[in-house]
Amino acid sequence: MAMAMVAHKSSLGLSVSLWAWICPLEVEQMAAMEMLDEHHSSSSIQQSSGDHNVYKLGSINGHNIVIAGLHLPGNCSAAAVVAQMTMTFPNIRCGVLVGIGGGVPVTTDKGMIRLRHVVASKPTGKHSGAVQYDHGKSIAGHFERTGALPYPPTILLNAAQALEVERARAVDDPVWLNIQRIDTEHPQFRRFRFPGAAKDHLYRPEYRRQRPGLSCESFVVVHRGIIASGELVVKDAELRDCLAEQDGLLCFEMEAAGALSGFPCLVIRGISDYCDSHKNDEWQGYAAAAAAAYARQLFYHISRNWPSGGGSS
Template sequence: MTSRFENSGIVNQGGSMTISGTAVGDGATVVHHHPPEADIGTRSDVGVITVKDSEARAVKDALGLDREVVGGIPYWRGSVDHRGVVARVAMIRSLHQGQRSTMAAFEHLRETFRPAVVALVGIGGGFHPDVSAGDVAIGTRVVYYDLRKETADGVQRRGENPETPAIVGNSVNSFFVDHGEPARFESEGSGFHVIPCVIGTGEAVIADAESEIRKYLKHYNDKVSVVDMEAGGLAQAFFERGNSSGMRGWVVIRGVSDHSDKDKNDAMQNTAARHAAEVLRALIPYLPCHA
């Protein structure tokens, strides 16, 4: 996109620019080349961030996406038609686990496709006794537990509790009005539950039922049902960049693969990832991502 600004004198739009012709005096003209951004033909309605290979494959298969390299970065794109609602989807797999890589993945989606809603989809650790392996949690609110002060008397945690904009929260509520709470889904001959929840998030992998982090989260908000390592990065990236880009919000969809205790293992990861992807497909018609 190119904008032209003309006046008498010197024109300065700030930042870097290309100046052509004479820029001083009557008829001074500055040609400002803006960085490329998604046009109407490349924009997506829903952006999806995954981390693990099993998560990316599950979303690709559930939504029928095809690989496409844009600007040297691999994405998976396609159109999803669910009960007459068609949405354009672009998925990216983050380079690493954790909050920082998730923020970078969000920025790639934002710059390239400007999705209305970004969904973080994959597996998480169960945190509540009523949540079983294979169940899926939909989160529109997170508790970030890593902010802390180390003192001689112990750790003082300073939690943050960001929430997605109300337009997305209301959309998720509508999903549960139609499907029940908890919702009951079937996949490959077995059933699982889908619940709304608060997501606990930080950089630490929790594999101890008596960990100090678990105790803190229970004290901070007893509605925390699932923990992960990325949701805080998504919420922060949207807060800093999404609002200014006209994006409408974010949502986290986590299939429960274990119970974040000493028995934590990989046995249920593929199943949990598949269930999360199937719930994403069912949720897309409710999201505020269509013109």
């Protein structure tokens, strides 16, 4: 058992860098914990009085990780978690926001986005990698989006590019191998099982569910591009397509705008639904696992000595 990491400002000081890993939902937090190489004690954290977060500490490939969840989904909750986290851990440079999202079934250079795939934020065209699609003003009946979200950290964009090259050359997909870290035979982890490609149903945008409720396994497809963030839960395929067409959106989620307001991060989302009326929880576990597995692999493309001179770019 490795010696417990005492990760707070009084013992580590500002010379030791930490990585933030934010995962809003319980299923996402479980997947994140299974991706750690080592688990460290959090009993010695000297938490700021204004910090109400609960942290899990560990490491991946020698990088110290601070995992935090949200008590409620949404951009406001994400912003609060980030603000409190940086009070207790001022040496956090940047991080990852990892979880599930609703995919837009468009075609990228990796093929059509489907359930079980992963989308990672990447600057494209005029956008930084994420947009707040519900932030703007109405002018003569037309909604005009205002403001821009910060770019992801260059170090993480470079790691994502290096990982893409590694996976293109690999016989065995390292991201898929990371998913296998989760023992789905254990009762509490059965939710992370792969549901099967036969259960990936993509319907025409105009089709509505009438009665609510009613080999690709060994390679994880990762798309990189623009992720949309907002407070609205999109469950309408026509609205999804209308919003996505304007800016080339690949995925919808609810926390990126809030997290990015406090610190630079890369947004990673496993696709668990298509933002349509058929939205359900069947794919949530596997999608969370796929996103966490991708995030884990990024830390194998970042020097353990980074940063030597500070900064998040």
